[in-house]
Amino acid sequence: MIDTLFAISLVLPLLWLFFYGLALVAQFRVGEKIPVVGLKLVILVMFALQLLMLIEGTAHFSWPRWVDVPGLYEFPLELHFNRAMGLAGLGMLVLLSVIVKYSESYLHKEKGFHRFFYLLSVFMTAFPLVLFADNIDVLFMGWELIGITSVLLIGFYEHREHATVNSWWALGTYRFCDVGLLAATTLAHYAVHTTNITKLNNPLQLAAEHPEHATWLAIVAGCIVLASLGKAAQWPLTSWITRAMEGPTPSSALYYGALSIGLGPILLLKFRGLILSYPLVQGTVIAIGACSALYSYLVAKVRSDAKSILALSAVFEVSLMVIEVGLGLYYWVIFHFIANAFLRVFQFLRSMNAIHDFYDNPLFYRGAPHRPVPWIFRHMSQDWQRRFYYRAMDGFGLDGFIINGVVRPWIAMWTRVNLWENERAVGEKREL
Amino acid sequence: MLGFEADNLFLLGFWSLLTIVGLALYLAFQVRAFILAPPVIAVLGSGWMLWGQEAHDGPLNLGVFFLFTLALSHMLSLMMLNAHAGGVRIKLVSVLSMLITGWAYFIDAPWGFASLWLISTIPQAFFFDSKNKPQKVFILHHGISFLALVVGLYLLMPAQGPWGISNLVLVADREHTALAVGLLVMAAFIRQGIFPFHLWFKASYKTKPFPLNIGFYVGNLGFFLFVKSIMPLIEADLMHFTPFILSWGIVSGLYFANMSFVQRRVRSSVFYVMLSQFSMLICGLEVGSVTGKAGVLFQFLSYGLSFGGLTACLYLLEWNLGELKMRRFHGLQESNPFVGLCFLLFCLAAVALPFTMGFVGEDLIFHAVIEKYPLVGLGLILAAALNGLSLFRVYSFLFRGTRDKILDDRITLAFWQKAAFAMLLILLFGFGIYPKLLLDHVLSFV
Numbered sequence: 001m002i003d004t005l006f007a008i009s010l011v012l013p014l015l016w017l018f019f020y021g022l023a024l025v026a027q028f029r030v031g032e033k034i035p036v037v038g039l040k041l042v043i044l045v046m047f048a049l050q051l052l053m054l055i056e057g058t059a060h061f062s063w064p065r066w067v068d069v070p071g072l073y074e075f076p077l078e079l080h081f082n083r084a085m086g087l088a089g090l091g092m093l094v095l096l097s098v099i100v101k102y103s104e105s106y107l108h109k110e111k112g113f114h115r116f117f118y119l120l121s122v123f124m125t126a127f128p129l130v131l132f133a134d135n136i137d138v139l140f141m142g143w144e145l146i147g148i149t150s151v152l153l154i155g156f157y158e159h160r161e162h163a164t165v166n167s168w169w170a171l172g173t174y175r176f177c178d179v180g181l182l183a184a185t186t187l188a189h190y191a192v193h194t195t196n197i198t199k200l201n202n203p204l205q206l207a208a209e210h211p212e213h214a215t216w217l218a219i220v221a222g223c224i225v226l227a228s229l230g231k232a233a234q235w236p237l238t239s240w241i242t243r244a245m246e247g248p249t250p251s252s253a254l255y256y257g258a259l260s261i262g263l264g265p266i267l268l269l270k271f272r273g274l275i276l277s278y279p280l281v282q283g284t285v286i287a288i289g290a291c292s293a294l295y296s297y298l299v300a301k302v303r304s305d306a307k308s309i310l311a312l313s314a315v316f317e318v319s320l321m322v323i324e325v326g327l328g329l330y331y332w333v334i335f336h337f338i339a340n341a342f343l344r345v346f347q348f349l350r351s352m353n354a355i356h357d358f359y360d361n362p363l364f365y366r367g368a369p370h371r372p373v374p375w376i377f378r379h380m381s382q383d384w385q386r387r388f389y390y391r392a393m394d395g396f397g398l399d400g401f402i403i404n405g406v407v408r409p410w411i412a413m414w415t416r417v418n419l420w421e422n423e424r425a426v427g428e429k430r431e432l
Numbered sequence: 433m434l435g436f437e438a439d440n441l442f443l444l445g446f447w448s449l450l451t452i453v454g455l456a457l458y459l460a461f462q463v464r465a466f467i468l469a470p471p472v473i474a475v476l477g478s479g480w481m482l483w484g485q486e487a488h489d490g491p492l493n494l495g496v497f498f499l500f501t502l503a504l505s506h507m508l509s510l511m512m513l514n515a516h517a518g519g520v521r522i523k524l525v526s527v528l529s530m531l532i533t534g535w536a537y538f539i540d541a542p543w544g545f546a547s548l549w550l551i552s553t554i555p556q557a558f559f560f561d562s563k564n565k566p567q568k569v570f571i572l573h574h575g576i577s578f579l580a581l582v583v584g585l586y587l588l589m590p591a592q593g594p595w596g597i598s599n600l601v602l603v604a605d606r607e608h609t610a611l612a613v614g615l616l617v618m619a620a621f622i623r624q625g626i627f628p629f630h631l632w633f634k635a636s637y638k639t640k641p642f643p644l645n646i647g648f649y650v651g652n653l654g655f656f657l658f659v660k661s662i663m664p665l666i667e668a669d670l671m672h673f674t675p676f677i678l679s680w681g682i683v684s685g686l687y688f689a690n691m692s693f694v695q696r697r698v699r700s701s702v703f704y705v706m707l708s709q710f711s712m713l714i715c716g717l718e719v720g721s722v723t724g725k726a727g728v729l730f731q732f733l734s735y736g737l738s739f740g741g742l743t744a745c746l747y748l749l750e751w752n753l754g755e756l757k758m759r760r761f762h763g764l765q766e767s768n769p770f771v772g773l774c775f776l777l778f779c780l781a782a783v784a785l786p787f788t789m790g791f792v793g794e795d796l797i798f799h800a801v802i803e804k805y806p807l808v809g810l811g812l813i814l815a816a817a818l819n820g821l822s823l824f825r826v827y828s829f830l831f832r833g834t835r836d837k838i839l840d841d842r843i844t845l846a847f848w849q850k851a852a853f854a855m856l857l858i859l860l861f862g863f864g865i866y867p868k869l870l871l872d873h874v875l876s877f878v
Contacts (some may be wrong), residue, residue, distance in 0.1 A: 025773070025854075067792055067867050069875065073723045075792075137795065141786035148780065150825070161761050164832040171824055175817040183815045186802040193594060302487060316537070414694040421691075425634035427565035 002052070006081050009049040010132075013125040016042045020121060024114055035117035036104045040097060041124055042124070047093045049083035054086045060329045078134035078196065084334045085131045087097040091129050095345050096120070098299060102349055103250040112156055116248065119149045120165040123254070130263060136185040139270070143181060143263070146299075147174040148229070150260055153251040154244045166243035173240045177230025184223035191216035201273025221274045221281045224267065225288070230262020233291040233315045234322060238299075239398050239399045245307040249348060256312050257344030269333050272325060283328055289322030290341035295396065302392045303373055305329065306351040364389055443477045451531050455524065464848065468510055474503035474534065482873055493598075494877055495537030498656055501733045502537075503577055504859075505740035506530045511844065511852035512744035522747075523564035525555040534869050536653055537765055540596035542585045549623075549653060550578045556636065566635035573632035576856035581657075584615035584653065588665075596659075603665035607670050616662050617677065623654025625707050626714065627684035633707065637699050655710070655732070659717065667720055674718050675805065681714035682811040689818035693825070698756040699746055701826050705819045712812055714799035719804045725878035727796025728869060734789035734860070738782040739858045745775045752843055758826070761833020767842040770833040774853045779827050781860045783820040792871070 016038060023030050033050045053059045057079035067075035099120070107113050129138050129142025132180065151174065152430050155167035172353055190194050191213035202222070207214035228234070233241040233256075255261065268275060268285060275281050300312035317340040325331045350357065377385050394400065422428055451470035458466040476686065478500035529552060536548035544747045561566035588593065588604040595603045604612075622629040633651075647669040666673050685708045692704030713735075714833065716728040748771065750756055765772040784795075794816065802809035836839065845853075863870045 025857075027770075027772075059604055065868070067795070067871065068870075069723045069796070072721070073796065075795060124769065141791070144786050155828070158765050158832045159763065159834050161833050164761065164828045168825065168828070172821060175820050180812075182798065182816075183810055186813070187806060188799050189799050190802050190806050195598065230474050394715050410690075411694055414690050418691060418694050420564070421631065421634060425566065425569055425631040426638045 001058045002056045003061060004051050006053055007054075007061050007334050010061060010079065010128060012040065012042055013128075017118075017121050017125055020118060025117065030110065030114060032104070032113060035114060035121075036100060038122060039117065039124070042121075043093050043097045043100070043252065044317055046124075047090065050081075050089050052072065052087055052095065053081050053187060054083060054090065054311060055204065057397060058082055060134075075137050076135065077138055079129070079132040080134040080198070081132050084331065086344075087323070087334060088337060089128055089131050091341055092124075092131075095254060095258055095341055096124055098345060098349075099137075099250045099254050103248070106250055107248065112158070115154070116251070118250075120254075122149045126261065130266070133270075134197055136188060136200075139187055139267075140178075140181050141228075144178065146260055146263065147171075147178065150174070150255050151243070153247040153255065156251070158245045160246065162249050165245040166240075166246045171242045173230045173237050176235070177227050177399060180223040180226030180229075184220045184227065187216055188220050192218065195269055201271065203274050203277045217274065217282060218278045221271065221278050222284075225281060225285055226269045226274065228264040228267045228322075229288065230264075231267070232261055232318050232322065233292075233294045233311075234264065234288050234319065236398060238292060238295060238315060239395055239402065241311045242303070242308040242395075245305075245311060249307070252311070253345045253348030256311050257348045258341035261314050261318050262321070262341060265318060265325050265333055266337065268322065268325040269330065272328065272330065275325070276328055282401070286326035286341050286361040289319045292316075292322070293319035296390070298374065298392045299395055302389060306354045310344065310347050310351060313347075314340065317344075317363065330341070435564075443474075443481075444535065445782060447474050447534065448531060451527060451817065452574050456528060458523070459520075462520075464510075467527060468507065470527065471503045471507035471510060471530065474499055475507055478503060480784060481582065492859055493538065493654075494660055497729060497877055498537045498652070499534050499731075500529060501736045502533060502652065502680075504733075505736040508737070508852045508856050509740050509744045511748060511848045511855075512741075513849075520559075525558060525635070528555045531823065537656060540598055542589070542595065542597055542600075545597050545657075546578065546581050546585060547656075549576070549581055549619075552653060565800075568637045569635040570632045573622050573629065575860065577619045577654075579712060580615040581619035582621070584612045584619060587612035589617070600661045601668050604665070606669065609665065609674075613662060613665050613670055613673070616657065616665075620654040620658045620662060622811045624710060624714075626652050626680070626711055627687045628849065630688070630707055634700070637697070639701055651710070652732075655713065658714070659728075663720075666718075670847070673719075675808075678715050678718040678801070679808060681711050681718060682808060682815070684708075685711035685715070685815040686811055686818075688818065689815040689822065691756050692822040693818065696757050696759065696770055698758060698826055698830065699750070701758070701822055702716055702739075702742055702746060705736070705782070705822050708815055708819050712794075712797060712815065715801050715809075715812060719800045721800045721803065722875070722878050723803070724800030726860075726871065726874050727793050727800055728866070729877060731793030731797060733870070734793050735861055737856055738778050738788075738790060741774065741778040741853070741860075742782060744852075745771055748843055753841055756830065758829040761828070762830050762841075763833040763835035764841055765831040766835045768831075770845065770850075770853070771843060772827075775859070776827050777860070779823040781824055781864075783816060786864075788860050789867070790860075791864060792867040843871075847852075 016119050020030075020038065023034075041094065049218075061079040061081075063077040065074060067073075068078045085170040099152055100117075103116060103120075107116055109114070116230070128147035128151070130139055130146065131141060133139035151167045151171045153167060154170050155164045157163050185195055188200060192200070194206075199208070201219075203217045203221075226363060229237050241261070245252055247255075275285060294311045295317035297321060300309050303309045304314065317336070320337050323331050324336065353361070373385060377388060380388075393396070447470060448472055448742045451642065454466045454469045454529060457463070482500055506526065507750075510526070511827050513523065523537060532548055532552040532555075536545060536552060539545050539548060553570075557567065557570060590603045590605050593603060618629075622632075625633040641707035666677070688704045688708035688711060692701045692708065695704060713728045716724040716731070720725075746756075753762075756762065760871045777785075781790050784790040784793075798809065798812060801812055
């Protein structure tokens with residue numbers, strides 16, 4: 001019974017996606033009320049179902065032969081509900097309902113109103129896939145869908161060219177890191193013939209069963225860490241997060257303040273058994289978390305726009321979660337994830353009123369923003385403090401390195417090859 | 433005799449007759465239904481054979497699957513094109529290419545196959561404006577490809593007895609197998625546009641008007657030869673060739689993925705992505721496993737549909753707006769929201785969005801390759817990631833930004849065109865959500 005309810009809670013958003021999408025593609029006159037009411041209803045039903053499952057404790061969904069090459073390859077759709085992830089799922093639903101309520105008026109009569117709500121619906125479908133996935137393939141499906149909706153929401157205001165260019169940054173980072181997840185999937189299949197997360201979290205047993213491929217499991221763990229860097233905006237892939245603020249504020253709140261950014265540590269958490277079995281990988285996770293925390297703290301201190309400061313603060317919190325995963329603090333991470341998500345969503349949604357809140361709102365009044373020198377620089381000379389200040393202003397040259405050190409030389413090289421090809425193919429040595 | 437199978441000959445004859453009559457009627461009356469009838473018949477016929485194979489006596493010819501893929505892509509592309517004048521030349525050339533390629537799928541006699549191999553390039557040669565460099569490049573490449581095919585087949589010709597494309601592995605003369613297979617591989621690679629034999633593709637895309645689906649009509653015969661004859665020969669005698677060809681496929685995929693990123697013309701960028709994705713098919717085949725082959729055939733249909741849709745969208749846009757370049761953002765989303773949405777979905781399907789056909793096919797291929805060559809196979813994943821970036825860049829340049837209000841860039845879609853878009857999306861997502869519906873049938877070919 002409880003398994004059926006779990007299946008319904010997974011299929012329901014898919015059905016909503018299908019009918020809403022059909023209505024939009026068929027160009028029916030869909031009013032603004034329909035997605036708002038529809039989404040709220042779906043959220044309500046999903047919430048009730050997940051609450052029941054939370055009380056029950058565990059549920060399982062499996063479509064064993066979704067893709068099947070008999071005797072050689074299987075890609076089962078396996079999802080497993082447990083209490084910890086269920087709590088995160090409930091948190092997601094509550095936040096989503098807040099975002100829906102907020103966006104209803106925020107995007108009223110906006111050209112992309114339905115686009116926004118459709119992408120939100122895709123997010124609602126994909127997020128449980130990541131949370132409850134019991135194999136990497138299913139996790140990858142949800143992971144990809146969230147990435148794509150994130151990119152499309154960054155470029156939501158399509159007439160702004162900057163928004164589009166910034167969405168490329170996010171996509172570039174996501175695609176680079178998704179290589180890690182896809183590699184982990186295929187390497188796990190190669191090495192131990194399974195992508196089941198529960199089994200992969202028991203690497204000692206797998207290594208005993210497949211001693212010839214035991215080292216590959218460490219590489220799989222490394223790939224998982226790489227995959228988590230992008231979504232969580234961990235160092236050195238942090239710079240896209242401030243560029244992602246081009247999207248509408250509600251989506252920034254949901255994605256980069258709360259849930260999408262939190263998927264990095266959630267991914268690590270799902271593979272904690274695997275990661276914690278290899279001290280080198282575990283150490284790397286802690287080191288990356290520490291570097292990212294320091295970086296985001298310093299850069300956030302000198303930023304002048306509210307959304308960037310909030311995004312970098314979210315990165316700071318997420319970095320702490322990454323460290324916590326590295327230290328093996330399971331329930332602590334879940335608690336941190338939910339608490340951070342609620343706080344950041346509130347702050348993001350409130351950010352447009354920041355000036356009013358600072359000066360006029362008695363609930364928030366704190367006077368003019370005061371920025372003391374960060375404690376780690378208090379004992380430095382003013383000259384060094386100034387140097388650090390300027391370096392932090394340009395993100396310690398991270399963007400510059402990526403643009404001038406990686407992207408430009410790479411494009412210049414391939415442009416030369418292209419010109420050479422043009423001459424050979426059409427007799428014109430110029431860009432066609 | 434040419435060696436056609438009796439079952440297929442009826443379908444082929446009926447279809448050819450219908451094509452010729454349809455072409456004549458179309459030229460006389462310019463009614464779209466006449467030119468649409470042949471591919472519809474081919475889709476229905478081959479689809480019936482494909483899905484009704486439980487009732488089929490013997491093993492199905494691989495050509496049925498290829499014909500189904502080609503005809504489906506062709507039918508939907510034709511439905512998407514504008515009905516009015518200007519597209520007549522394109523339609524004629526595409527229908528003729530389709531007919532010749534369809535015959536080549538079912539012919540078993542090697543010399544007959546070689547003749548059709550050559551003849552199928554002729555309609556494309558008419559696209560070139562005059563005897564300029566692109567035409568020379570095209571003729572040179574296809575001339576070499578034809579020569580390599582003929583010499584390769586000659587070297588494999590048995591001293592006596594019947595021989596055919598399908599049973600080459602059983603009866604071929606094994607004195608110069610390595611050289612012969614090398615030549616056949618070269619012929620197929622030139623035809624498919626595998627690096628470094630792809631310059632004819634670039635030359636073709638310089639032509640005006642838009643060479644719709646050229647890659648799919650002309651190029652896929654090379655892939656067909658590879659699947660039908662070359663792979664069995666390699667698996668039988670030359671397994672040590674496998675890592676070499678696999679690496680070649682991966683290098684090719686990576687090269688094209690990088691090249692697509694620096695293109696200024698929209699069509700060039702799309703075609704480089706197409707070449708890159710098609711290079712991955714070679715890798716899936718080369719590992720020789722059932723999973724890889726099933727993935728390749730599954731993906732072949734997926735690419736046919738998604739790239740067919742992409743090129744048809746591009747044709748529609750370029751027909752209205754002239755050649756599109758990525759020097760500025762065109763902002764077409766505002767005037768063409770439906771085309772923009774379809775273009776985005778085709779792009780995502782082409783680079784394996786979850787719940788589309790491409791996702792399943794790519795998953796099967798990646799697993800098959802990495803199962804055998806774990807580190808080399810990572811190149812495929814990297815190429816796929818780059819292709820995703822390239823196609824999103826193309827989409828952004830076309831549909832994002834501020835629209836040029838002086839231009840009349842609104843494309844009015846007729847009922848047929850909308851129906852074609854809808855069918856493509858249904859197929860891409862339908863087989864993506866429930867892949868077993870297709871995969872079980874694909875498995876019967878491997």
